[in-house]
Amino acid sequence: MRNILLLLKKQVYEDKKGLIIYASVVFGLILIPNLVMGFFGKLPSSQDDMGYLGLFGNLLFAGGFIMVSITYAQEMYSKVKQHAWLMLPVHAHEKLIAKVIYHAIIYPLVLLIFIFASSVIIEGLNAVLFSSSTPFLDMTDLAVWKMILNYLILQSVFLLGATYFKSANFVKTVLSVMVVSIVLSIILALIARVVYAPYAQVMFHGGISIDETTFIMNTNAMNLLETYEVIGKTIYWALLAPFCLVVSYFRIREVEAKDAV
Amino acid sequence: MITLNNLHFSYGKKPLFTDLKLDVPSGNIYGLLGMNGAGKTTLLKLIAGQLFRKSGEAQVLGFDPVKRHPAMLSDIFYLPEEFYLPNMSIATYLKLNVPFYPKFDQNAFDRYISEFALDTSQKISDFSYGQKKKFLLSFGLASNTSLLILDEPTNGLDIPSKTQFRRTVASALTEERTFIISTHQVRDMENLIDPIIILHDGVIIFNASLEDVSESIATTLELDEPQGADVIYSEKVPGGYSVVRKDPDGTFDSGVDLETLFNAVIASPNSFKGGVK
Numbered sequence: 001m002r003n004i005l006l007l008l009k010k011q012v013y014e015d016k017k018g019l020i021i022y023a024s025v026v027f028g029l030i031l032i033p034n035l036v037m038g039f040f041g042k043l044p045s046s047q048d049d050m051g052y053l054g055l056f057g058n059l060l061f062a063g064g065f066i067m068v069s070i071t072y073a074q075e076m077y078s079k080v081k082q083h084a085w086l087m088l089p090v091h092a093h094e095k096l097i098a099k100v101i102y103h104a105i106i107y108p109l110v111l112l113i114f115i116f117a118s119s120v121i122i123e124g125l126n127a128v129l130f131s132s133s134t135p136f137l138d139m140t141d142l143a144v145w146k147m148i149l150n151y152l153i154l155q156s157v158f159l160l161g162a163t164y165f166k167s168a169n170f171v172k173t174v175l176s177v178m179v180v181s182i183v184l185s186i187i188l189a190l191i192a193r194v195v196y197a198p199y200a201q202v203m204f205h206g207g208i209s210i211d212e213t214t215f216i217m218n219t220n221a222m223n224l225l226e227t228y229e230v231i232g233k234t235i236y237w238a239l240l241a242p243f244c245l246v247v248s249y250f251r252i253r254e255v256e257a258k259d260a261v
Numbered sequence: 262m263i264t265l266n267n268l269h270f271s272y273g274k275k276p277l278f279t280d281l282k283l284d285v286p287s288g289n290i291y292g293l294l295g296m297n298g299a300g301k302t303t304l305l306k307l308i309a310g311q312l313f314r315k316s317g318e319a320q321v322l323g324f325d326p327v328k329r330h331p332a333m334l335s336d337i338f339y340l341p342e343e344f345y346l347p348n349m350s351i352a353t354y355l356k357l358n359v360p361f362y363p364k365f366d367q368n369a370f371d372r373y374i375s376e377f378a379l380d381t382s383q384k385i386s387d388f389s390y391g392q393k394k395k396f397l398l399s400f401g402l403a404s405n406t407s408l409l410i411l412d413e414p415t416n417g418l419d420i421p422s423k424t425q426f427r428r429t430v431a432s433a434l435t436e437e438r439t440f441i442i443s444t445h446q447v448r449d450m451e452n453l454i455d456p457i458i459i460l461h462d463g464v465i466i467f468n469a470s471l472e473d474v475s476e477s478i479a480t481t482l483e484l485d486e487p488q489g490a491d492v493i494y495s496e497k498v499p500g501g502y503s504v505v506r507k508d509p510d511g512t513f514d515s516g517v518d519l520e521t522l523f524n525a526v527i528a529s530p531n532s533f534k535g536g537v538k
Contacts, residue, residue, distance in 0.1 A: 002360075003331070010357045014347050080345040086311045089335035089361045257311035258272065 003090040007098035008106075026059060027118050034122050038130035052137035056115045057147050060108055064151055065158045068103045069170035072162040076252065082260040092253040100245065104155050108148045112139060153236060156244035163251035166261045195224065262287040262408065262439050263308055268317035270307060277303055277463045281317070287407065288436045292454025293443040294523050299460045301443040302342070305410050308441075309339045322407055335362055338401035339410040346393050348386040351379075355400075362404040369433075370403035376429055377422065391417040398426070402433040409440045415449040427453045447519040457519070459526050466530040471517050479506050479513035480521045493532045494525030 012019075037043050075085040088095070116137045123133040138144070161173025263285035270278040277300050285291060295301045306312040307319065310326035310333070319326055324333035347354070351374075359365045374381060377395040379388070385396055394417055401409055411430075415423050431453060434440060444450055457474075459467035478493065484501045494505040505525040506513065526533050 006357075006360050013349065013353060013357055017348065078345075080343065083311070083339070083341050083344060086329070087309065087334055087337070087339055089331040089333075091331055092329070254313075256313055257306045 003094045004098045008102060011102050023114060030118055031122055038126055043126060043130055043132040052115055052119045053143060059111055060147055060151050064107055064155055066170050068155050068158040069162045069173060071099060073169050076255050077166040077259060077261055079260045093249055096249050096252055104152050108151055153241050156241040160244040160248050163248040264320045266318040268319060269315040271315060283465060287439045289456060290434055290440040290454050292450055292457045293441055295460035300463045301460055302412055305412055305443055309337060309410060336406045337408045338404050338406045340397050340401050340414060342413040346385045350384055351381050354385055364405035366403050366405055370399055373399035373402055373429055376425055407438055411442045413444055414442060415446050423449050447523055451519055461527055461530060467526045467533050474517050477509050479508035479515045480518040481513055481515050494528050496524060
């Protein structure tokens with residue numbers, strides 16, 4: 001535990017400058033359009049908090065995935081920084097856990113607090129300067145926490161991409177996810193074609209056509225569909241992240257000096 | 262301290278080390294010499310656990326280096342030829358890195374920093390290459406690790422710093438510590454490194470202390486081109502010939518010139534097979 005805390009402290013210190021720039025840019029991107037719209041009297045008089053919620057979602061997923069993707073490329077596979085990474089006297093699992101805590105827990109929570117604080121400041125300014133304001137980001141909104149939960153799962157895929165690919169990790173991970181999705185879709189379509197053969201019309205001669213009335217009326221077919229849903233949810237919520245973390249761990253443990261690019 | 266047995270290593274299909282054997286006891290400053298591409302840095306990386314052997318056995322400080330156990334890594338400091346230092350003050354660097362090295366001695370660090378005339382108020386990223394190297398060297402020496410690996414440590418150091426380097430490194434050696442210095446700058450290391458390990462084409466062709474060397478061979482400067490069966494190697498230098506002779510009886514009262522010895526070993530490795538005993 002001590003080593004993980006030391007690694008987190010090290011990471012925060014080393015990223016401090018970049019994080020300050022990131023936060024300043026985000027704050028500026030929210031503040032400046034608000035001020036401009038307020039100056040020209042075009043601030044919305046009423047607006048739900050989707051503006052801040054949407055911004056939080058974008059920064060959480062896009063920003064978080066990019067950060068996770070570059071984190072290992074900057075250390076584990078970097079020709080100049082890899083030496084320090086390899087010689088750091090900690091276990092491979094401690095290196096992994098520290099990164100996971102940093103990217104999957106600290107980042108979303110700090111981002112949430114930051115967007116909330118920004119929304120309070122900006123809406124306060126709007127109220128004082130232009131007598132118009134919209135609601136702050138609601139931190140208790142269930143949608144916020146659903147986003148964070150989904151981010152927890154999905155960032156593990158990018159973590160795997162970060163440890164698996166030696167360069168252009170983000171792009172390669174996105175492309176790999178697309179390829180895997182296409183392949184899985186084809187396989188699932190073929191399985192569906194076999195399992196639901198009685199309900200499907202000619203599949204390879206004129207597309208898929210399912211007789212919905214017969215399908216919904218059939219208890220077996222519906223039960224199967226529910227089973228697949230449970231399987232799918234189990235894979236997503238319970239298996240995907242542990243699988244990605246275990247594979248990432250082995251990649252971290254097995255990385256060598258000759259892997260640096 | 263370090264034992265390598267029948268070690269095999271290759272980059273792709275090209276073997277670099279086959280059946281490499283090396284035994285390094287503690288308490289010495291070893292000089293690892295070799296031509297470009299001989300495998301010096303690869304050997305250091307295998308010792309530090311940065312590269313994995315294909316087969317064979319390796320023990321470093323009682324650990325298998327492949328496992329990169331934190332207890333082993335916290336007892337090794339490896340200063341590579343190329344390195345990165347973050348943009349922060351010396352105090353912050355120490356705050357973040359010292360906890361990983363339990364034997365770190367702050368007083369010794371302050372002394373080394375002062376000996377190398379480094380400005381502690383400056384950010385380490387603002388240091389010149391040579392200053393960065395002196396900073397890392399101070400950190401490595403103060404960390405009191407049992408094994409200190411230095412790859413080309415005098416590259417980028419000015420002349421007074423090279424002298425200071427020799428003085429500081431020599432003063433930091435204890436019975437429990439071992440320093441391995443890989444270098445091409447043999448002249449910079451004279452009177453510091455002993456024993457000498459020479460690596461050539463992936464094979465350790467020489468591993469002996471200078472005392473052993475001087476008991477059986479002599480390096481001399483002679484005016485005329487040397488003749489005789491006892492001449493192992495000679496090269497023309499300004500003012501005559503630098504000669505390496507067999508001298509088992511101690512006829513020649515001369516020290517060992519490292520550069521000439523190195524050239525002699527590379528030119529006729531069979532004359533030195535297994536080191537001079």
